[in-house]
Amino acid sequence: MAAAHDVEIEEDVNLNMDRELKDELEEEKRMREDRAGKEPFKHNKVHRIVSKWMLPEPVRGTYLERANCLPPPVFIISISLAELVVFIYYAVWKPQKQWITLDTGILESPFIYTPEKREEAWRFISYMLVHAGVQHILGNLVMQLVLGIPLEMVHKGLRVGLVYLAGVIAGSLASSIFDPLKSLVGASGGVYALMGGYFMNVLVNFREMIPAFGIVRLLIIILIIALDMGFALYRRFFVPANGSPVSFAAHIAGGFAGMSIGYTVFSCFDKALLKDPRFWVAIAAYLACVLFAVFFNIFLSPAN
Numbered sequence: 001m002a003a004a005h006d007v008e009i010e011e012d013v014n015l016n017m018d019r020e021l022k023d024e025l026e027e028e029k030r031m032r033e034d035r036a037g038k039e040p041f042k043h044n045k046v047h048r049i050v051s052k053w054m055l056p057e058p059v060r061g062t063y064l065e066r067a068n069c070l071p072p073p074v075f076i077i078s079i080s081l082a083e084l085v086v087f088i089y090y091a092v093w094k095p096q097k098q099w100i101t102l103d104t105g106i107l108e109s110p111f112i113y114t115p116e117k118r119e120e121a122w123r124f125i126s127y128m129l130v131h132a133g134v135q136h137i138l139g140n141l142v143m144q145l146v147l148g149i150p151l152e153m154v155h156k157g158l159r160v161g162l163v164y165l166a167g168v169i170a171g172s173l174a175s176s177i178f179d180p181l182k183s184l185v186g187a188s189g190g191v192y193a194l195m196g197g198y199f200m201n202v203l204v205n206f207r208e209m210i211p212a213f214g215i216v217r218l219l220i221i222i223l224i225i226a227l228d229m230g231f232a233l234y235r236r237f238f239v240p241a242n243g244s245p246v247s248f249a250a251h252i253a254g255g256f257a258g259m260s261i262g263y264t265v266f267s268c269f270d271k272a273l274l275k276d277p278r279f280w281v282a283i284a285a286y287l288a289c290v291l292f293a294v295f296f297n298i299f300l301s302p303a304n
Contacts, residue, residue, distance in 0.1 A: 047153075053217070054154045056201075056208035059270045063154060075157035076148035079128075079164070080141050083187055086111065086129040087137045106130050106185055113172050113184040115303035124172040125165070128187040139228055140187045147194050155266060159273070160194070163262040166286065167193020170257040171250025173293035178249045180303045188228065192254030195221055197262020204267070225255075261286055 047067040051060040090106055106112055110120075113127035131137035144164075152160045171189025175182070202217050233248055260282045268276050 050150045050153055054150050054198075054201075055269060056205035058208065062270045067153075069153065071157065073149045073152035073157065073160075075161045075164070076144060076152050079187070079190075080145055080148075083129050083131065083137065083141065087131050090130065106132065107183065113175070115176065115181055115183070115301070118176065118297055118301075118303065124176075125168055127172060127184050128168045128190055130185040131187075132185050136186055140191050143224060143228075144187065144191045144194065147191075147198060151194060151198065151266070154269065159265045163193050163197055163258060163265050164190040166261050167191070167196075167254035167257045168250075169290070170253040170286070173290060173297075174253030175249040176301065176303075177293055177296050180301050184250060186250070189250040189254030189257075192225075192251050193258035193262050195225065196255040196258020197266045198258075200259050200263035201266050204263070257286065 044064065044067075047064055051063050051067075055063055090109065107114075109130050111123065111126040111130045113123045117123060131140065148160060148164070167189040168187070169189075170193070172184055175184045199218070199221050202221075229248070229251055261279075264276065264278045264282045265273060268279065273279050
């Protein structure tokens with residue numbers, strides 16, 4: 001009887017220990033889940049807003065499941081800082097009469113695209129770092145930060161960088177063909193490529209991106225394009241005699257690059273980009289235009 005009693009006591013003690021251990025494990029699991037639930041909640045608000053503005057309904061869930069800020073939007077921030085540093089250099093350290101329109105300093109810059117120095121091939125890209133004045137750089141910086149950061153949060157830096165640089169190169173090559181005797185400065189080609197890609201996505205997925213917001217977005221993009229193009233046309237055709245006229249063809253070419261390559265890249269959020277035939281069609285068309293522009297500059301340009 002005593003032995004049986006001892007066995008019963010031992011079994012009760014073991015059961016109690018098992019229950020306590022189980023309760024502790026469950027409590028620890030609940031605490032981990034609470035912590036994990038609270039942290040994403042802070043970020044989810046931002047990601048939900050970004051997903052509503054950048055993605056159609058069918059892929060928002062996929063984005064929210066894997067949404068994070070790793071890596072952060074380094075490309076757009078780095079490009080913007082580089083453009084700001086170059087602008088400050090030419091506005092402050094180089095002799096300028098005013099900040100509103102920079103002339104002498106930027107026209108002598110090794111970054112600016114000029115028809116006489118087309119053999120220095122880096123100028124077809126580096127011109128994006130130089131801006132013609134305060135209005136010019138503010139417009140580009142505001143647009144590429146407001147639109148580029150959310151785009152990079154969704155699509156990451158490699159894809160956004162591809163679209164941006166495609167617009168920059170398209171801009172300088174188009175300017176060398178359609179406005180071959182004029183200089184070119186500013187990041188408008190890249191900015192317009194981002195806008196063109198985003199504009200096409202809103203247009204194609206209009207019903208899935210909330211119609212009311214879709215209309216607002218389209219109107220905002222059209223207004224920004226109209227204002228920026230107006231400033232570019234003014235700089236090209238109505239600049240004072242002592243000023244420096246600059247080409248506006250980069251705006252149009254950058255927009256077309258965005259509406260082709262940009263649209264394809266941004267519409268492949270949940271797909272492998274290299275497996276999408278539309279991407280290769282857009283790249284083939286883009287490369288054909290680049291080859292034609294190179295041929296034109298070597299053999300046919302009036303600037304030769």
